[in-house]
Amino acid sequence: MGRRFLSIWCCYLKADYWVLRQPSLRHTPFVLAAPDHGRAVVQAVCPSAFAEGIEPGITVADARTILSGVEVLDDEPGMADKLLQRLAAWCIRFTPVAAVDAPDGLLLDVSGCAHLWGGEKAYLEEILLRFGQLGFTVRTGMADTIGAAWALARFSKGNTIAPPATHIEHLLPLPPEALRLGPALTARLRQLGLDRIGHFITMPRQVLLRRFGTDFLLRLDQATGHALETLDPVELPSLYEERLPCLEPIVTAAGIELALQQLLEALCSKLQKEGKGIRQVVLKGFRVDNMIEQIEVGTHRATLNVAHLFKLFEQKIPQIEPALGIELFLLIASKVDEIAPLQEKIWEGSAGMEDTGLSELIDRLANRIDIKQIHRFAPAEQYWPEWSFADAPTLHGKIDQAWPAGKRRPVHMLYQPAPIQVAAPVPDYPPILFRYKGKVHNIKKADGPERIEQAWWLQTGEHRDYYVVEDEAGQRFWVYRSGHYDEHNKSQWFLHGFFA
Numbered sequence: 150m151g152r153r154f155l156s157i158w159c160c161y162l163k164a165d166y167w168v169l170r171q172p173s174l175r176h177t178p179f180v181l182a183a184p185d186h187g188r189a190v191v192q193a194v195c196p197s198a199f200a201e202g203i204e205p206g207i208t209v210a211d212a213r214t215i216l217s218g219v220e221v222l223d224d225e226p227g228m229a230d231k232l233l234q235r236l237a238a239w240c241i242r243f244t245p246v247a248a249v250d251a252p253d254g255l256l257l258d259v260s261g262c263a264h265l266w267g268g269e270k271a272y273l274e275e276i277l278l279r280f281g282q283l284g285f286t287v288r289t290g291m292a293d294t295i296g297a298a299w300a301l302a303r304f305s306k307g308n309t310i311a312p313p314a315t316h317i318e319h320l321l322p323l324p325p326e327a328l329r330l331g332p333a334l335t336a337r338l339r340q341l342g343l344d345r346i347g348h349f350i351t352m353p354r355q356v357l358l359r360r361f362g363t364d365f366l367l368r369l370d371q372a373t374g375h376a377l378e379t380l381d382p383v384e385l386p387s388l389y390e391e392r393l394p395c396l397e398p399i400v401t402a403a404g405i406e407l408a409l410q411q412l413l414e415a416l417c418s419k420l421q422k423e424g425k426g427i428r429q430v431v432l433k434g435f436r437v438d439n440m441i442e443q444i445e446v447g448t449h450r451a452t453l454n455v456a457h458l459f460k461l462f463e464q465k466i467p468q469i470e471p472a473l474g475i476e477l478f479l480l481i482a483s484k485v486d487e488i489a490p491l492q493e494k495i496w497e498g499s500a501g502m503e504d505t506g507l508s509e510l511i512d513r514l515a516n517r518i519d520i521k522q523i524h525r526f527a528p529a530e531q532y533w534p535e536w537s538f539a540d541a542p543t544l545h546g547k548i549d550q551a552w553p554a555g556k557r558r559p560v561h562m563l564y565q566p567a568p569i570q571v572a573a574p575v576p577d578y579p580p581i582l583f584r585y586k587g588k589v590h591n592i593k594k595a596d597g598p599e600r601i602e603q604a605w606w607l608q609t610g611e612h613r614d615y616y617v618v619e620d621e622a623g624q625r626f627w628v629y630r631s632g633h634y635d636e637h638n639k640s641q642w643f644l645h646g647f648f649a
Contacts, residue, residue: 151260151293151313151314152258152293153258153259153260153263153269153292153293153313154256154257154258154259154291154292154293154294154295154298155244155256155257155259155273155276155289155290155291155298156250156254156256156257156295156298156299156301156302156303157240157250157254157255157256157257157276157287157289157302158253158254158287158288158289158290158302158303159233159236159254159255159285159287160196160253160287160288161193161194161195161196161199161285161286162193162229162232162233162253162285163181163193163224163228163232164181164193164194164195164196165284165285165286166228166232167179167181167195167222168284174195174220176197177197177220178195178197178198178201178219178220179194179195179198179219179220179221179222180192180193180194180195180198180203180212180219180220180222181193181194181222181223181224182222182223182224183223183224183226188210189209189210190206190207190208191203191205191206191208191209192205193205193224198212198219201215201216202216203219229251229252229253230251233249233250233251233253233254233255234249234383236255236285237255237382237383238383238384239439240255240257241383241479242435242476242477243257243259243272243275243276244257244258244262245258245382245386245390245392246258246380246382246386247382247383247384248380248382249381249383250299254299254302256295256298256299256380258380258382259291265392265394266394269310273291273308276289277289277308283439288302288303288307288308289301289302289308289309290302290308290309290310290311291309291310291311292310292316292319293313293314293374294371294372294373294374294378295371295378295380296329296368296371296372296378297311297317297319297320297374298311299327300320300323300328300329301319301323304323304324304327305319305323316372316374317350317373317374320346320347320350320372321345321347321350322345322346322347323346324344324345324346325343325344325345325346325349327346327372328346328365328368328369328372329368330364330365330368334361334364334365337361338361346372354366357369387481387482387483389416389419389425389482390416390481390482391415391416391419391479392477392478392479392480393408393411393412393479393480394477395474395475395477395478397474398437398471398473398476399434399475399476400471400472400474401471402466405434405469405471405478406459406466409432409459409462409466409478409480410455410459412432412478412480413459413462413480414455416480416482417455420453420482421453424488425485425486426452426453426485426486426487426488427448427451427452427453427458427482427484427485428448428450428451428482428485428486429446429447429448429482429483429484430445430446430480430483431443431444431445431480431481431483432444432445432479432480433480433481434469434471434475434477434478434479435475435476435477435479436471436472436473436476437472437473437474437475437476438472440472442469442470442471442475444462444465444466444469445465445483446461447484448461450486451485451486451487453488533603534558534562534601534645535562556599557617557648558627558646559625559626559627559646559647559648560647560648561647562627562645562646563644563646566629566643566644566645567643567645568642568643569583569584569585569642569643569644570584571583571584571642579595579597579616579618580595580616580618580628580642583618583628583642583644585644590618590620590621590626591620591621592620593620593621594618594619595616595617595618596617597614597615597616598615598616598629598630599614599615599616600615601613601615611631611632612632613629613630613631614629614630615627616628616629617648624647625647625648625649626644626646626648627644627646627647628642628643628644628645629642629643630643631643
């Protein structure tokens with residue numbers, strides 16, 4: 150199937166928006182005006198004022214001459230652009246590619262979308278209904294080219310659908326203005342009696358080029374499909390996304406979970422074929438009241454594990470407020486990475502950062518708390534315990550330096566060693582008990598000492614003699630004595646860490 154485009158012309162864009170802001174204007178003729186070279190010029194009109202003959206471009210004085218009771222409001226610069234941007238983003242519920250067509254229109258690439266609504270006629274009727282519910286008066290045209298769709302929306306009767314390969318036939322009876330030509334050029338065409346596209350579309354190209362120039366030929370070729378024309382979407386469509394329109398609006402958590410499961414399976418299947426895995430994925434829910442609900446999860450390494458991704462989303466589903474119902478779900482893999490299967494040795498268990506279970510545990514923790522609260526430590530080239538490790542740059546990157554072998558270190562090391570009160574049978578022996586935070590720990594086993602000296606280039610502190618001790622409850626601690634025994638120094642023992 151070829152490309153299909155839909156042009157949406159918001160006939161009274163600014164006026165409709167003002168009525169939404171001030172409903173009292175609904176039955177009052179009004180215009181929006183702005184100063185121009187010392188005169189107040191009409192920029193936009195409402196339907197009732199237009200019906201009286203008031204058009205954009207005339208002065209306010211002339212408008213009041215035509216209709217004395219017309220209300221004049223100040224136009225807001227930039228308002229139309231903001232409106233079109235918001236409307237284009239809202240139209241993503243109908244197609245992944247929606248663009249602004251300034252000053253008063255939208256352009257949608259609807260290729261392959263209409264069948265989701267049961268055909269182009271039903272698709273267009275749904276769009277017209279939804280714009281009417283928003284409060285905007287629109288006219289539409291659908292065709293194989295952007296130029297033809299634009300022409301049909303503004304110059305044909307009603308909301309026209311040109312079936313595939315018939316757009317040129319629908320262009321023939323339209324005036325030259327339908328080609329998006331400037332007023333000077335259209336005036337020249339009309340002076341020559343060429344007041345319909347069909348009057349000149351078959352004329353030799355050299356004649357048209359010589360008489361009307363390259364811009365004329367470009368617009369003609371864009372409308373007929375002989376020149377390429379592209380859209381500039383408000384949101385670039387992701388290469389990896391899945392859409393799920395709902396037959397009935399979804400209002401329950403169970404319905405959201407079913408939709409999410411289906412979308413994850415489809416998206417992971419697509420990514421698997423390309424050897425890629427998900428790093429960041431967004432679930433958007435388009436509500437019937439035109440609001441958008443969104444939740445997002447991420448993984449610290451690429452994955453295609455549907456169950457794991459679902460588990461991450463499951464914790465955030467309560468954040469979605471379906472209100473009157475969600476009519477469309479959109480799952481977007483906003484970040485993907487190459488994924489390579491890990492080869493497992495049958496005689497060794499997986500461990501470390503290559504362990505999938507550990508990787509998924511980190512993802513679940515990061516989903517509950519901030520990923521910044523999760524740290525991975527790497528060895529540093531220092532002997533002093535406080536300086537012997539540092540934060541690794543990534544959670545899953547390879548660490549070049551290996552941890553020192555043969556030296557036991559606690560799982561939890563205090564940021565700053567805590568002074569403890571110790572009783573030792575002989576000053577240079579390990580303690581038989583110590584007091585920490587008011588609790589006495591009777592030592593059952595002890596191993597040590599391990600002497601750690603300050604770096605030779607510092608030499609600013611005493612050496613330390615470390616012991617691994619175990620109390621009667623089975624808890625293990627890392628304690629040390631600072632420097633040689635001094636009977637006048639009663640707080641020379643410190644607790645530095647806890648073993649698992």
